[in-house]
Amino acid sequence: MEEIVFRPGEGREYYTDERCHILESWNDPRDPHVSIARARVEPGVTTRWHRLAGVTERYYILAGRGRVEIGDLQPREVLPGDVAVIPPLARQRISNTGPDDLVFFCVCTPRFVPEAYEDIDD
Template sequence: MVGFVAARLFKPSSLRHGQAMKTRYDDISPYITKDGSIIRELMHPSQHPVCGQSLAEAIVPPHATTMAHVHHRTEELYHVTAGRGRMVLGAESFDVSQGDTVLIAPGTEHHIRNTGKQDLRVLCCCSPAYTHDDTELCGPKDQEQAVDR
């Protein structure tokens, strides 16, 4: 995966899947992903010795919305660590706030809107690990859904 830089505690040649490792949040550079959210890849197989999953933090600024998208192979768990928003999963929508965890099944169109005055912060666990290739943008349904920066 290209487009981000992660902190490494070991040289890449010494990394083996299953090896113990830790990363530090402040050492990981954020990037903008396909859905428009600000992402920090906390653990990802392309940079770390983790197998079959990835963990990232997504930040959605106040009043912004990620672009609707779908992952055909990946199951996601979103865990809200700060802020509040409105989650849309297919035809369903509901409010989320700090402490809520949401399951997003493979093939489910989804997006999230920050409805608060502070950053909406979400831990995203993906299995298998996130890839740009498995992310299909569905396009905004209306102007309100487009990411607003």
């Protein structure tokens, strides 16, 4: 792998069916071991239940306040600086419980590919 410095443009953020905004900070086939996306959930919104096949995901909370639900764990409050670790195939969703946007990095290993995503919301 060669050296790279990449700056994602703010205009590249998009809204997903999962009910959150995503900015792909880093997701490149030249670096198959990791991807990084910035997620933004608006106040009062809960993302859809979903899971990832073959991918461990970590949420690193940057701003806002929320409640994360992972697998069979009890829901947990998350604040800036918190990290939530989501193993492959664990069901997951996150709610914004505060008055401002909930913003966090999603760090996936190996890198996220759309084929790994499964919507399991009833």
